[in-house]
Amino acid sequence: MHIIEGFLPIEHAVGWTLAAVPFVAIGVRQVGRQIRRQPELRMLLGVAAAFAFVLSALKLPSVTGSCSHPTGTGLGAILFGPLAMAPIGAVVLLFQALLLAHGGLTTLGANLVSLAVVGPLVAAGVFRLARRAGASLALGVFLAASLADLMTYVTTSVQLAWAFPDPAGGFAASFAKFAGIFALTQIPLAISEGLLTVVICNALARFNPRELQDLNVLGRREARV
Amino acid sequence: MKGRTNLALLLAVVLLVVLPLWLVERPDPGADGKPGEIFSGADNQARDAIAAVAPDYRPWFSPLLEPASSEIASLLFALQAALGAGFIGYYLGVVTTREKFRRQADRATEKAEEGGGAH
Numbered sequence: 001m002h003i004i005e006g007f008l009p010i011e012h013a014v015g016w017t018l019a020a021v022p023f024v025a026i027g028v029r030q031v032g033r034q035i036r037r038q039p040e041l042r043m044l045l046g047v048a049a050a051f052a053f054v055l056s057a058l059k060l061p062s063v064t065g066s067c068s069h070p071t072g073t074g075l076g077a078i079l080f081g082p083l084a085m086a087p088i089g090a091v092v093l094l095f096q097a098l099l100l101a102h103g104g105l106t107t108l109g110a111n112l113v114s115l116a117v118v119g120p121l122v123a124a125g126v127f128r129l130a131r132r133a134g135a136s137l138a139l140g141v142f143l144a145a146s147l148a149d150l151m152t153y154v155t156t157s158v159q160l161a162w163a164f165p166d167p168a169g170g171f172a173a174s175f176a177k178f179a180g181i182f183a184l185t186q187i188p189l190a191i192s193e194g195l196l197t198v199v200i201c202n203a204l205a206r207f208n209p210r211e212l213q214d215l216n217v218l219g220r221r222e223a224r225v
Numbered sequence: 226m227k228g229r230t231n232l233a234l235l236l237a238v239v240l241l242v243v244l245p246l247w248l249v250e251r252p253d254p255g256a257d258g259k260p261g262e263i264f265s266g267a268d269n270q271a272r273d274a275i276a277a278v279a280p281d282y283r284p285w286f287s288p289l290l291e292p293a294s295s296e297i298a299s300l301l302f303a304l305q306a307a308l309g310a311g312f313i314g315y316y317l318g319v320v321t322t323r324e325k326f327r328r329q330a331d332r333a334t335e336k337a338e339e340g341g342g343a344h
Contacts, residue, residue, distance in 0.1 A: 001268035006284030007275055031335045047316050053309030061245045061264045062337045065252065068267040072309075100301050101288035102268075155286060159290070164278045176277055181270045193239045199305075202231055207320035 001068045002093065002111040003156060005104025012163045015198065017109030020086075023117045027086035034080065041080075044204065044211055048076030049088045051200060055193060056092050056115075062185040070193035071152050074145030075118035075200060078127045079215055089116025114155035123148035137218060141201045146194030153182040 008016070035042055055072030063070060076085045078163075093111050096102040103111050127144035135143070161175035205212055205222075212218035245264075252261030275282060292298035 001266055001271070004268050004272050004284075005288045006286040007272060007282075009282075010285060010304065021344060043316060043319070046312055049311040050312035050316075054306050054313070055309075057306035057309070059266065059302070061249075062240050062248060063245045065245075065249045065263050066267045066270055067264045095305060097288070099290060099292075100298055101291040102298075104288060106286045138261070160275070164275050164282070165276055177274050177278070181267050181274060185267045188241045188245065192238045195238050195241075199231050199234050202227060203317065205322075207317075207324065 001081075001095070001105030001151075001156075002115070003073040003107040003160065005097070005101065006106055007104075008107050008108050008110055008159070010106075012159070013109060016113055016159070019109045020109040020112035020117065023083060024090050026110065027083040027146055029074050031080065031087060034084075038214065042209060042216075044079060044208060044215075045076075045084075047200070047204070048079055048084075049091070051075045051197075052085070052088055055196065056096070060189055060192065062183075063183045064103045066181070066185050068153070068182070068185045068189055070189050070196075071115050071119055071149050072193065073115060073119045073152070074123035074141075074148040074193065075124035075197050077148065078141060078144055078197075078201070079204075079212075079217060082117075082120040084126040085120035086112070086116045110159045111156075114159065116150045117157045119148040119152035122151040137201065137205060138198045139220065141198050142194040145197035146190040148192040149190035150183065150186055153186040154179065157182045159217075170190075 004106065035045065052072035052075070055070040057069065059067045071089075072157055073085045073089055076088055076161065090108075090112060090215045093103055093108055097104050097108055123144040126147050127140050129139075130140035130143050157178035160178045161171050164174055165171045166173035166177070201217075205218055209218060213220060249263065251263045254260050292301060
C-alpha cells in the first residue's frame, strides 16, 4: 500500500521526488546497457517486471484485520541489482497512480523511494550477504525478498512519521503508529512474497541456469544442466 | 522432488492468505452504530491516522482520475495482475517447450549413434 495522493506536505513531496529521480535515471541507463550487452537477458527482465506487476496488484488480507499488497521487487533486485528495479517500480507506481487512484503523483517520489529504491537495495544486500554466509539459493532468495517487502513498508512508516510527527510523542510515537498500520500488516505478506519468489527462482534456476550464473545468482557448481 | 517443494511453498502462501480471513474477528460496531470495518486498506487506515495526528492537515492534491466504482478499480487491478501473470505463463511455456525439444533431440542423437554402432 502506498501513501495516498495529496497526503504528504508539499516540501516532503518535492524532496522525495528529487531523491527518487536519480535512481530511476541511473536504473534506466544501467538496464539499457545490460540488455544491449546481453540481449538474451531480456526474457528474465520481463519475468522480473511481470512478477512485480502481479504481486503489487494482489491486495491480501493480513492478521491485523487490514489489507495490503506485496511489492514483487525483490526478484528483479536479486537478478539485476538494486537499481534495475527503480524504473520497473516507477512503471508500476505510475500505472496505479494514474489509473487506479492508488498511491499518487504527489506521493510518487516517496513511494518510489520505499518500493523501488529501499526495498531492492535491501533485497540485493541481504541476498549477497546470505549467499556469502553459505545460504542455499532458496534461503537467500526467501530472506532477501521477504525482508525487502517488509523494509519497503518500514520506510513508508518513517516517511509518514517524518511528515506527521505526533504532537505529544514526536517522531517516535508517530512512527510506532504508522508502523503498526503498515509494517505489522505486512509481516505475513512479506513471508508470502518470500515464498513466491523462491518458487519463481526455482523455475529460473531450472530453465535458465546459465543466465543465472552470468548474473552471479547461481554458483558454478550449483547449476545442473 | 522439486515439484513437490514448490507445491508445498504455494500451499503455505494460500494458508497465509486464508488464515487471517478465518482468524480475525470483525471489530465491534463503532459509537455511531455502523458495523466495524474489517480488511480495509492499510493506506486508508494511514489516512485516518494522519487525521488523528494532524487534524489541521488538508490534502492539497487529489487523483486526476478515479475509478468510477470499486468494481472498475478491481477490473484495473485484475488487468494489472493478468498482464504480469500472462507474461510469466508465456515464459514458462517457452522454456518448458524448449527443454522438451532438447530432450527429444538428445534421444534422437543417442538412437542414431546406437544404430550407427550396430552396422
